[in-house]
Amino acid sequence: MKQLLLTLSLVFTLGLSAQDAAPQNWWELDRTDNSFPGVSAAKANEYLADKKAEPVVVAVIDSGVDIEHEDLQGAIWTNEDEIPGNGIDDDKNGYVDDVHGWNFIGGADGRNVNYENLEIVRLYNQMHAKYNNRNRDGLNKKERREYDRYQEYKEVIDNKRAELGPSAAQYAMIKEAVDAAIEELDMEPEDVTAEDIAGLESEDENIAIVKRVVANAAASGATFADVYGQLEGATDYFDSQLKYNYNPDFDARDIVGDDPNDMKDRYYGNNDVEGPDASHGTHVAGIIAAVRDNDLGVNGVGGSNVRIMSIRTVPNGDERDKDVANAIRYAVDNGAKVINMSFGKGQSPHKDAVDDAMNYAQKNDVLLVHAAGNDGKQLTLENNYPNDTYQGRRRTGKTWIEVGAAGSNYDESLAASFSNYNKEYVDVFAPGARIYSTTPDNEYATFDGTSMAAPMVAGIAALVRSYFPDLKAKQVKEIIEESAVPVVLQVVKPGSEGEKVNFADLSATGGLANAYTAVKLAERTKGKNRRLRDERDESLIQY
Structure with a gap:
């Protein structure tokens, strides 16, 4: 009984005793205007309010999304070339009735994988x-x-x-x-x-x-x-x-009915984009695209022009390389301009297939945003997959952003204790601790993780690509990184017992992703592109 009391105390005091004074929406606020180190989404969206924009599709490769959530209405992608429920592949893309996305961890009989092995x-x-x-x-x-x-x-x-x-x-x-x-x-x-x-x-x-x-x-x-x-x-x-x-006797893949090691097989699964446990994916989707200023729940970073494409790929366990590669290709082929990937694992037996899909996304001008992981350790190319470095090569993907997690206090605790980090392999940090967002059945919850930080950056990317559609994915990546707000602080190194490091040493940019500064830089970049085009056209005329 003494052990029971000890464990109860640990469970309830570790997670609950230190209540954060930050408001629920701290992550969309601005450090200068509101004192919280958010992504300045409210400020950026207000600045862009009277400017012209285009819809932009963001693929959420995750556990599934509750597409009927009250705070996501109007923000869900619809495949206009597919007739719902007729059992026919109307658009001839290989996926039957894929009206709002696809489910690569489901069976043709409608059953779905929930739990999986590592x-x-x-x-x-x-x-x-x-x-x-x-x-x-x-x-x-x-x-x-x-x-x-x-x-x-x-x-x-x-x-x-x-x-x-x-x-x-x-x-x-x-x-x-x-x-x-x-x-x-x-x-x-x-x-x-x-x-x-x-x-x-x-x-x-x-x-x-x-x-x-x-x-x-x-x-x-x-x-x-x-x-x-x-x-x-x-x-x-x-x-x-x-x-x-961790159970070697458990096997859920018979539900899908495919050979998970056949990397050439692309057409399997079903069209259930929510699945049995969409908490994680719905939370991610809300950070990116929850309808702003509708007096419900939360305000998504990406503004009112985002359309979420749900690609169910990640079970309660480790995702499979085959499914990840096919999910990326599906997103690219069906119009996504940004892909959020809040998942990862420690081994990747078919990394070459994922690398090929990453390259396919890059060639088709699609930005990939990936969560750095929650192990509180230094990221390497051998302990976190997928990553942006091609198998056996030094060449990296040019439209990939790796994101670490920050907290709401601009002090030594700014780097979330669970976040992975690396000066070379993590590009930028974004809010990832105590993030309030959408969950299934019109509910809301607070989650922690780099899984929450990645969609902050995906939301910024969507905002930029919506209002500045002429910018390429590589330019958007550079804009997000160059506009990151520098942090000049000594912080507790994630995963350590109080060891202090410079926040700038935890990522390549040494800063926090920021929607407002990204938008301002995008404006200048767009103007520069226009001047270059004008100069080129003038030179052609003279020639």
Whole structure:
């Protein structure tokens, strides 16, 4: 029981005790005007209000998007060449009834993948049939290297499962104790308050512990809904890690019915762009395109001309390279000018296929925005995929932006503690901590992650491409990077125990992405382009 109390305290005080004083919309505000280091989206959109713009399609390659959300109405892409629900590929693009996007992790029978293995488990399973019960001494040099990787993967998986088992059981016990308290009250969880819990009269020791923990959380400004939401998330996390992510016996791909290693296969899946768990993707979509100034929820960075194309590719587990490559190609072929990719993993067995898709996007003038990851570590080309460097080469994609996460306080905590970083491989930082945005069923929630920082930049890119459509993707990338607001601060290095570094050393730009400065620079760049064209035309006339 002492362990239960300790764990409850950790769960509810770590995530909830330090309540942020920043407003829910801090991430769209301006540091000069509002004192919060947001992306100045409100200022940029106000500046552009009376200027001409064109619709711009942003593909959200993610877990799915609730396209019926109240705050996304009018902001969802529609394939005008497809007749909804007729079961015919009207536009002959290979995808039947792809009215609002496509789902690469669904089956033709309408079923959908929700949970998936991590890539390390899939690689282990591929090697297991070959190397299980084999002796290393009887292998050739190439096989010994592969055998050693197999043993390394096995050790990681075994250790992780040994660690997860007790944690999953512990959180299940905590959840049971809290649910018992709710049952005692005979109320729905969303209606319970800290005062209700405090008023419980029970001799049950578990309920007594819950009362103390909820009281401590309430004293720190957290509601019971905060506590319960945090607990549900932790319970689901450990349970899914054990049952699915790190479980070699679990295989969900039969739902799709394809060969996931056949990189030439492009036409599979279904048209369900929401899927069974669209929380992450809907949150991302809201940051980019939630309708501004409609007295609902949040205001998207990208303004009123963004159209979200939902491409469901990312399960609760690691995405597959085949699906990522096909999702990028689908987005390009169907008119997306910006692609948001808030996902990543530690291995990429078919990186060449993703590289080819990245190159395809670049050739077709499409900007790719990718989240740097949440491991609180220095990014390398071997620990985070996908990335912008072609397999086995030094050449990089020219229309790729890698984004780290910042918090709402302009002080030593500015770099989010979970964010990955690298002076060479991370391009810019953007708000990614305590981000309030849309979630399914007309709900809203606060999430943390570089997954939230990437769509800030995708929103800026959409704003620029909407109002300055003549600018190329490579120019938009350069504008976002060159207009990043420099930060001259010593900050706590993400993932460290208080070690201080210059914020400028965490990314290539050393700054924070900013919509207003990007728009102003885009204006100047557009003017420069026009002058160059005029000069070229004049020289042709003279010639």
